[in-house]
Amino acid sequence: MRAAPAPSGSLHVGNVRTFLYNWLHARHTGGIFVLRIEDTDTSRFTEEAYEAVLEDLRWLGLDWDEGPEVEGPHAPYRQSQRTQLHVRAAERLLASGAAYRCYCTKEELNQRRAEAMAERRRPGYDGRCYRLTPDQIAGYEAEGRAYTVRVHIPDEGEVVFEDLVIGRIATQLDQIDDFAILRSDGAPLYHLAVVVDDGLMEISEVIRGDDLLSNTPKQILLHATLGNPVPSFGHLPQVLGPDRKPLSKRHGSTSIADFRETGYLQEALVNFLALLGWGTADDTILSREELVLRFDISDVHPSPAMFDTKKLDWMNGEYIRLLADEDLTRRVIPFYIRAGLVGAQPTDDEMNKIAAATPLIKTRIRRLDEAPALVRGLFTRVHLDRDTARNALLAEHVPDLFERTMVQLAHVDPWTKETVEAALRGVAEEMALKPRNAFAPFYVAVSGSTVSAPVFDLMTLIGREECLLRLRRALDLSRDLAGTATS
């Protein structure tokens, strides 16, 4: 079995899902996975896009057996470098009489299409150049008129194939027009290019988006006239946005690069995407190995699936919790750097804090980019904004609480999480405060927010001196607020 998904633009949720299903199918069946780049549309496929596609695929861990960089017996693997092969195939079809020259100009075609629409007929090509007499052809040639090359499709009969995910599809030939395979400037068109490449690369299974479903009979016909064995086809339904419309840029960014930047794990993304159109009765979290083992293309849902960010976020959190601390630390560092918490080259002291913070954030983040906010107080003396302070520090007992605690903390020895915690709990008990009232003020004093990593840990990590400083500052602010409030 050989499969060759062919990205024709930058990687996003939709085409990565297609790519992943190809990959899973190939790995599951022990087949060969070929990567072919369809880069003939230079307006949307630049050299940077090419690099980005390879980088994204590597990041996702979707490796290919033949294709760019690894190469293989069917090189080149970039469609833009294969045009001679396509043109040669077209010439063969022309010579055999399966294809013919069409001298209609674009203007004529557009006009006839408009007329057909107005008369409620099919807007496709009417086949008139197929019926040209030798004299007419000679006339056009003498004029030096440009021509496209079209394949002739008979009106009688039907094309039938068994789609791997949808099932039996039958199409009447009168629904298919004589479509063009070569432009008047000699450039090969899409249908020709894929069919020729699939044939030459001995692709046996074509798994792609269902936007190509209606065009598949054309390609099957082409394969047949070219003398290729016809591959099996499997068409995947669209991925939908939250509004149930096909996912697109309108729905915000769906590019793989952006998911990476936002702190999604490739493991989670792969798992999640695999479940978009396929699934098992019970399990949701499935490792790459389990996916390969259990994935079956014939189990794929024929109906479109909606891309649900909430479930992705949950799953990403699950995968974060599954990581070893060292692994999570390594992955989260770039996010601390980008958030400005530490420099591009963290100091030893910073590295120690980062490592110590990992277990504190592990159950609290769903995306890596959420980490910095939880531990900001570890690295900087966060600003206390007055609204947060007013909510948390204005209560009557706060100044007393802080003062007593500061006295206790001054004597804590050694300075460990246990002793710090004991000091705070001691004061809380002494003042008969509920946990909420006893500890919330410290969160704000130390981290600037009530949403943060656990405060005993933070206090321990920033040290006695810094800790007392921040409490002092919060105490002053608390008194200041109380003063303004009463006056």
Add this chain to the structure above:
RNA sequence: GCCCCCAUCGACCAGCGGCCUAGGUCACCACCCUUUCAAGGUGGUAACACGGGUUCGAAUCCCGUUGGGGGCACCA
């Protein structure tokens, strides 16, 4: 306009004629745990689009309706 595809909780999947009083997961709600926020635990709300057949029996098969999507290019 013509052709094709699709249709189970809000979302993703399970279901391939009786195991269905329709199962799992996310989300949502409640409770428990708890130093904030989470994580974790327990429980709960919630669906076979509609109408006809076929059958002893239908979410599962057939037909139609409705709704959604795609295609009909000298785009890919």
